[in-house]
Amino acid sequence: MLRLYQSNQLEILARQLAEVLASPALSPLQSEQIVVQHPGMGRWLSQRIASQLGISANLEFPLPANFLWQLFEQLLPDVPHQDSYQPKHLAWRIHQLLASLSGQPEYAAIGDYLSDGGDLRRFQLSQQLARLFDQYLLYRPDWIHTWQTGESAVPGDHWQADLWRKLVAQESRHWVHFQQQLFQSIDKAKPLKACNPRICIFGVPSLSPGYLEIIRYLANWIDVHLFLLNPCQAHWAEIVTPEEQARLSLAASGEDLYLDLGHPLLATLGRQGRDFFAAINEMDPGSEEAFRLQPDGSLLHRLQNQMLNLEPPEAGAVADDSISFQLCHSPMREAEVLYDQLLAALDELPGLRPDEILVMTTDIERYAPLLEAVFAAPGERPKIPYRISDHSIQRSNPLAEGLISLLSLPGSRYGVTELLALLEQAAVRARFGLDEAGLEKVIQWLQQASIRWGRDGANKVDFGLPEEDRNTWRAGLRQLMLGYALADHGESLWHGLYPLDAVEGSDSQWLGGLLAFTEAVFELESVFAESATPQQWQKKLSDTIERFFAVESGSEQDLIGVRTCIEQLVEETGDACDQVSLSLALVRHRLSELFEQPMERGFLGGGVNICALAPMRSLPFRVICLLGMNDGQFPRQPQELGFDLMRREFRNGDRSRRVDDRYLFLETLLSARQRLIISYCGQSQRDNMPMPASVVVEELRDCLQQMVGESGLARITHRHPLQPFSPDYFRSGSDLFSYSTEMREAAMTVGRGRAIDLPLVEQPLPAAESQQVIELDQLIQFFENPQRQFARLRLGINLEAAAQLPEERERFAYDRFEQSDLEHQMVDLLLQEHRAEQLFELFDSRGLLPHGQAGRLAFEAMLDRAQSMSSRVADCQGERLEAPLAVEIPFEQNRLSGYLRTVNQSGLLAYNTAGLYPYHLVRAWIRHLVLNQLRPKGVRLETRLLEAERDGRFTPVDQPEAHLQKLMQAYQTGMQTPLPFYPGTSWQFVERYLQGDPEKAQKEAERKWFGSSHHIGDVSKPYNQLLYQGHALNQQAFAETSLTLLQPLMQHLEWQ
Known part of the structure; x- marks a missing residue:
């Protein structure tokens, strides 16, 4: 039996799921399987089920692909535990095959990839092909069958078809193969005893036609419960956008022109859901609908209700703060504005808790450090607990970052800043006996020794330069060692070499650490010179970690994370490449990709949830904030491949990242319960000119303008000043606000025309x-x-x-x-x-x-x-x-x-x-x-x-x-x-003053202080900028101090 549950609210679907689970259908020892699209959905469901039933136990939340493969293992014989057609495994198999196909005329279309660039370029092509073949398996199984019979499926597919047949000759067991076996097994009425009698699928926004076909077959023998979030309770499969209507009208007439426009956001954002529900309805499931209108008349709820009823936007809505647009000048300002918006929401929404707030950003790596800086900043503002998830391993794991840096050094220039960046990592310093004081001393030595780049003269030859040792590591280190060995040698050469007298006494231990570090770095050239098998690479990488990193207490998880990625690299090569030699460039590339994987830790872990704006995150929160909704950043536009055959023949249900992102935005609109805050860089830092938002934001704004009018849209659009201490935040009647007392004091200072640097020097420090x-x-x-x-x-x-x-x-x-x-x-x-x-x-x-x-x-x-x-x-x-x-x-x-x-x-x-x-x-x-x-x-x-x-x-x-x-x-x-004495400016003043013209002396001093287009004034020097922020001289104090100190000097100065 196939049962479909639909609602516009995920909480209702979770309650319905709990009711289904409450009716026993399984053996007590059997676990319930609830298929979800993202682990975060599983965690959220577990909490909701526990809240309703009092307990949440013996539940599994597999992802769709994992669930189907487990199903094959349960029901069919001879199913491998690992799917060799998963893209991460398939890429290595293709990589190995392509190595033998270079020069063959059938593969002329990709001949450049096969003949040039080494194994790295070939592997990158293999990755693209693996992802493409994965899409063919999911969305074009008919092509797969045709290719395997030796025929062409579509024009121009000859080399891809040939490559696929070579892959199948190695291993014929892919998921389409098992799908057919499963259908034959079910058609023969074999009982599904090994399968759970009940399967639940919850909240998935889309499934491929092949997956849906398997679900349909299973539903003939077991209970399959589909719980799907649907933005609209009406039939909306045929609605089209105005652009689609105009295009279709060119090829139709009469009654064929009847096309439903419905709600514009459903038409422009909902293609993925529209096709998915159309495919589900073709399966004729038993349906149970639990749609609910939002109770109050807030702008957000009216928008959601209109989409629910498939009604076009209607005028008359009130422009309230349930939806707002925050236009800032930079990502940092977005983070600062967000904090104040969240404090306001916690003040204004009764009972709102931080864990009921979700913040999603289009670029988590860019925004995470900015949000961290704002949320963790000291000051008098109330503190908001928060958790940041979806960080990549490399960004949050210094060992991963350090290992990639080490793998990038062989064959490089060995620039002094590159090696110093490694020594700045505490784990590397500890391994070579250096502390922070030692690092400071090393930096001084490198500067004194004039080390700039290059291992030695031979290294410079690799870059087409003469073999010259000067300014290389070898030359500089020789100077330091000679200077230590030949103390007090004076300013003369020793056998043509300069002894740099810089290392004193116990500092020699730091010199020893520096020498050991550089020798270890230079030895990597020979360690990684030869290609190696994956197992050999695993040992090389483990040895490198052991040699360069001292993992101290508290950093064990970093080490485990790095080792896990290395093991994953070896595991995914499988039998295809276990004896194939891989280059350093290829290993570094793939390891970097593995380190870029997002970490799941932290999501729904308490406090404000901060994560990436990614599909399958359609969980309900009372407040949802979107950051970085700029034009060009969202929806994401993936690079199109010239040999992607699916581009030539679109079918309903086909996936694309751009379409996925549009539907994600629509789901976000549905998931916000009380407040939706959308932020983007809407003003240029350079000239304050307007900058466009994401196209999906503009479509939402167009819809809202129909509801609240142009003036109403302006009321919910907040243009923030460039600086957080703008007086606009603290004026009565302003729609802008800030909770920062520090910024309020700064704004008051700015308003009085005083320099804001006074807190640095306002009160004299006690005598030292x-x-x-x-x-x-x-x-x-x-x-x-x-x-x-x-x-x-x-x-x-x-x-x-x-x-x-x-x-x-x-x-x-x-x-x-x-x-x-x-x-x-x-x-x-x-x-x-x-x-x-x-x-x-x-x-x-x-x-x-x-x-x-x-x-x-x-x-x-x-x-x-x-x-x-x-x-x-x-x-x-x-x-x-x-x-x-x-x-x-x-x-x-x-x-x-x-x-x-x-x-x-x-x-x-x-x-x-x-x-x-x-x-x-x-x-x-x-x-x-x-x-x-x-x-x-x-x-x-x-x-x-x-x-x-x-x-x-x-x-x-x-x-x-x-x-x-x-x-x-x-x-x-x-x-x-700070003493008002500046040698250059003071000299100019006193010199003119002693000539008997105090007024001209002051003007000359100000000219020297502020500078001109021909010379930089003293006010622009770093420490004067820090202490004075560009303001004018304090004339009386400056004049008195300058005369006191310089007048006697000039009176005793004689020039000839």
Whole structure:
């Protein structure tokens, strides 16, 4: 007996299912089989059945394909436990067959795939063919029969038919074969004793004609109960869209033109369900209908009722918040808006629980981290519990991500950032004895060693470049090892190699870890060089995991997940490829696909359910939210294959992803019980121009406009500002709102025209204990950039961390700071009597120069400037003191300590081949004050200043302690709150001020601060942006501080 239960509400169908299960039909030891389309449906059903019957036990929820194969195993002899025609198995069988078909004229259509690209390209073709043959089995069994008789089924099928016959020659037992055997068995009236006397099929949106035929045959012998969600209680098999009506009218006339339009959404979204119910009704089942009108007149319920009754949209509905459209500028803003919408729903809908809310997104990998950031953000907003499911294994399992990265390295450039990305994984660091401090030290070493890319020179040859070791891993690591072995070797080469003196003391253990890691990485080249069988690959991959990852407590599940995917890879190759050698590229491709599988954990696990917008998720929730409903993202448009024969001959019941997605959207409209929230990026971040929504959203909006009018549609369409702290959220009468007190305070600040960075610096920080004794070097670093030191030392913010990472890009030119630094090094070495050719060899060995002739030219240009400066320096400096001068200068509240180095009998010297910038002069001035305070015997109390075009000096200072006292006080202030002193801007101001024009001085300072099209202003520097957010100078504080610190300097500065 075949019994059909129909309803527009899944809860009613679940209640009917529970009533069927309550009537005993099975042996107590037999489990009930309830066929569902998705495991999530099974979990939901189990909860509903337990709620109604008090218990939910001994139930199985197989998927349709698994159920039918189990049925074959129960009822037919000689059924293999594993279906070798499943796409994942069939792809490997096709892959093996195609290897022997290259060059055959029958396969000229796919000749390029077979002759070029290796086994990876062939396997990718095999996967497409396997999916295609799976569709033929389900929707074109007549073709299968025809091909197996040696005939052609449709024009142009010759090579596919031949390939199919070769597959059948290997293994003839596919599901169409077993279907025919089952029909013959049932036709011969063999009793189905091995089969359950009752089977229930619940909530499936579609089944292939072959599946339906099996159900029809089974229903002659056992009870088959079909529980189907139907959006419409009227007969809607013949309704068409306006486009279809127009097309059909061209080929018909008279009474043939009678075509029912019905409800537009059923016509445009419901093709899959329309064809499915038409096929079900042809089976003439006994039907039990339990449709229910929604009770109130909300817009959502009126829409659902109109579809239920097959009524066209009627005007007069009230535009309420049961359906709303949230138009945002970015996915992040969608996540922020969603949180406020959910808080509003929890406030406004009586008794609403978080687990009665469903959030579905068109791209879970993109939206999941954004939702995580918003839902888990600290603050005063109420917290909403949530669960995110459908993450891919690779995105949620660092071991999977790390393994794919390792498999991608052989044959690569071995870029420094690629290997560092691996070392950033805790499991990899732990395996090689590195912690976070060790990683920071390693990054410094790699930068100092100028490692950029390439294992060695031979690796560069693979990319068509000369065999050059410079800037490779081998060259850089040799520098580090030599520097450790030859400590204090100085700035000279050892047998043509540069010893980099960077590794000190116990840091050697980290160097050992780095060496072990890089050697292990480079050995992968030989480990994975040869193709291997699946079983050999399993061992190679297991060994790689063991060598590179230290799995600690709490990470065991990650390891199990990775090993399970590797076992799945080996298992699915089956007998077809168990002795076939597979390349690294092919194994990496397939393993990546397995790692991209969504994880089912978390769905219906408590809290707000966040998951992918995927078919078979038509579960009822009081509130349903859809994110990312943008044009082009939904419905999904799969890539069409040129050799897909089904495209040429459409039949009712044929599946396509686009049609599936449309029906999914229709089911979502039915499943929302009280509120439907649809969000998409409807406004451009760049210019605020409107951006279109998904076509299904636009069709819904067209329908709603007929119900509520244009003004009503506008009332339920909310266009959100670019920023969450917009005052629009907090104005009375606004349709926008926010629950964030932080954003409210920010909005009030913006409304008053104040900068919103004030919380960073609004109250001075308490004095640090380290301010009692201030090191001289620390004082100098502070006044070079006070904002940077305040942020780093007091706020713990280092904006330059990313910039400190080594670069992969080879050096072709220098910026002015790099060039100045190299020229300064040249001057120092020339003063130590290094010859020009020695300098070139040294700099070239260190990897500091561009490769080839460009490096020689760049070196000679810098050498000219360095030689000119070195001769001037030699003329200026006298005999250097044997030891640095100890500095111990007490003040009222603290003490200045340290050493004054590079003092000679002529005093101090500061030089720069490019020019002395204000921060250079401030540095030299502080050292000059210390020298004048110490007053060593036999030393002139002046500082010589050398630039490319001029000389200068700081003259002796009569009362250096008073100036140092002001610097120490400014340091203390600047370590508690940002000091309004910016060397470049302050210099411009004081220089003009001392010329007697304060007004012009202020204008010059503002010009320097804000910059122009020709130069970047100080306000744009990272730490000033952090602390000041681009606002104008505080004129009084800036002027007072700048004059206090720079006026004495300029009064003692003389240029020639």
